[in-house]
């Protein structure tokens with residue numbers, strides 16, 4: 368979900384750094400092959416990859432991709448201002464948001480063109496105007512199945528003017544080139560939604576061409592495999608999007624896997640965020656844990672296979688056991704049969720995000736994320752030990 372921290376304060380503010388926009392042009396993105404072109408030879412990987420949140424993190428608005436509720440009784444967001452409300456409607460296969468100010472007989476309607484967010488937690492919707500993208504004022508939370516003010520929009524105003532800056536799309540799509548003519552910057556129509564193979568493996572055209580004409584060669588050519596990067600470069604490859612909000616030093620979409628990320632994104636300024644937030648900053652948190660600091664080989668791939676969905680928390684426990692032995696656990700006796708089922712809940716507990724602010728009147732919504740600061744949480748342990756054994760901790 369978008370929030371005030373990583374997303375809004377620096378990213379969503381209506382600024383479009385023109386220097387960077389123009390520089391992005393120079394970096395000259397050519398059309399890139401999609402997952403389909405990899406499928407011929409990597410059938411298994413593609414079959415599971417297309418089920419992941421990465422692949423679905425942005426899409427054209429369709430009946431399948433838009434998860435918000437449009438049926439009567441579920442499609443209105445009331446605000447704190449009497450007479451001001453938002454309505455979501457679907458007709459003829461298209462979806463719309465309308466802001467209504469009945470006291471002043473004003474309303475405004477825009478179509479939902481693009482969807483950001485796989486919907487694991489929520490979705491934000493965008494619309495096109497004059498070659499730029501704007502955030503629609505109402506977003507959707509999937510768990511509570513409700514509409515909320517889009518992060519960054521104040522409650523009770525009919526406002527559709529938050530421009531989508533390239534950083535947002537750099538984290539939520541594969542490529543989204545900018546064209547700047549003499550008068551204005553515009554997004555090109557030649558974009559690639561979803562996070563696809565090339566975001567982590569670099570351009571794949573030469574690889575596809577080579578292997579198509581050399582079917583007997585079983586050694587991958589002209590493609591990057593992050594497994595052979597140094598640990599820092601491996602982590603950088605995920606940190607492009609998982610190290611929170613950082614000011615750009617170079618144009619969006621110019622980072623290539625294997626490069627030094629700190630040359631593309633400024634380090635978070637000291638004191639700005641004393642503890643990284645659980646939302647969007649798994650890198651910052653993992654780097655604080657003893658596991659990471661004491662294991663020079665540990666990276667995100669130690670636990671994650673990004674080519675398939677991994678939703679079973681218990682399935683991560685064997686990863687811990689490659690380095691730890693439970694028979695040496697200092698609390699083995701007390702923990703007893705909960706050892707495996709609660710391993711992650713005790714040491715990587717779900718924590719509330721402080722970065723996400725949901726300002727819908729009348730209710731507070733908090734979002735929880737797994738903390739990657741692997742450590743000892745005595746309060747959490749006490750709660751887990753009090754809970755019934757059969758029940759797996761939420």
Ligand code: HEC
Pocket residue numbers: 400401402404405406407408409564565568571572574575578579580584585586587588590591592
């Ligand atoms: C015509 C067949 C073919 C196509 C199409 C193809 N690959 Fe490959 N790829 C191979 C072969 C053969 C290998 C070497 C054996 C292996 O690792 O599976 C390979 C290996 C790789 C590797 C590992 C390279 C290494 O150094 O270990 C990556 C990553 C990869 N491919 C990504 C892609 C991506 C991304 C696409 C789509 C843009 C793609 N491939 C399309 C045939 C293909």
Ligand code: HEC
Pocket residue numbers: 419420421423424425483484485486487488537538539540562566567604605606607608609667668671673676677
């Ligand atoms: C281009 C940006 C980008 C890169 C690079 C990236 N991620 Fe992500 N990642 C995201 C976004 C955005 C989401 C949220 C997708 C959604 O639910 O809409 C996400 C979600 C995830 C999830 C949760 C998946 C789920 O099913 O809920 C995991 C795990 C993850 N990323 C791990 C990684 C790892 C490991 C790497 C590096 C190998 C990586 N990511 C690289 C942007 C990125």
Ligand code: HEC
Pocket residue numbers: 368369373374378379483484485486487488489490491531532534535536538539607608609610611612613645646647648736
């Ligand atoms: C620095 C990279 C980055 C930027 C910039 C960014 N996001 Fe995200 N976003 C993420 C990551 C990573 C996740 C999922 C993991 C997490 O929340 O910890 C995510 C999650 C989301 C989700 C929830 C997806 C789901 O179903 O769980 C939405 C919606 C979203 N972002 C919208 C936006 C919008 C809209 C913008 C720009 C206006 C934006 N984000 C900018 C990295 C980014």
Ligand code: HEC
Pocket residue numbers: 402405409412413416421562563564565566567568592593594595668673674
């Ligand atoms: C979010 C980043 C990310 C995306 C997207 C991604 N990969 Fe990978 N891929 C990796 C990482 C990281 C590794 C190395 C894993 C390791 O260290 O063992 C890898 C390894 C590979 C390999 C080497 C063999 C193997 O199984 O480890 C192949 C082949 C491959 N990827 C193909 C693909 C294809 C095809 C796609 C798109 C359908 C894709 N990848 C999408 C991050 C990614």
Ligand code: HEC
Pocket residue numbers: 657658659661662664665669683684686687688689690691710711714715741742743
């Ligand atoms: C690549 C190896 C590796 C993996 C995988 C790993 N750890 Fe660790 N972990 C370590 C090392 C090394 C230490 C530091 C030991 C020391 O300093 O004595 C450590 C420390 C810890 C500590 C002590 C933390 C503290 O602050 O005192 C806990 C708890 C822990 N790990 C739990 C886990 C859990 C749970 C998992 C799986 C989610 C896991 N580890 C995965 C290597 C690993």
Ligand code: HEC
Pocket residue numbers: 602605606609649650653665666667668669670671677678679680683686687711715735736737739
């Ligand atoms: C020691 C194992 C381990 C390592 C290393 C690790 N993760 Fe995770 N990660 C987990 C576990 C366990 C979950 C929880 C899965 C779940 O709840 O479905 C998780 C969940 C996530 C999620 C989803 C968070 C949420 O609450 O929605 C993201 C995003 C993610 N990891 C990214 C990363 C990135 C990026 C790295 C590298 C900086 C990384 N992880 C390293 C074990 C690990």
Ligand code: HEC
Pocket residue numbers: 684687688691693696697698702705706707708709710711713714743744745748751752
């Ligand atoms: C009910 C909660 C709970 C469960 C389940 C649990 N732990 Fe722990 N673990 C703790 C607490 C609390 C400590 C600190 C104990 C102490 O210092 O007295 C600890 C300590 C540790 C340490 C540090 C050991 C040391 O000698 O300092 C490691 C490593 C560890 N746990 C790994 C694991 C792994 C791996 C699992 C799952 C396979 C697991 N734990 C399951 C609560 C738990």
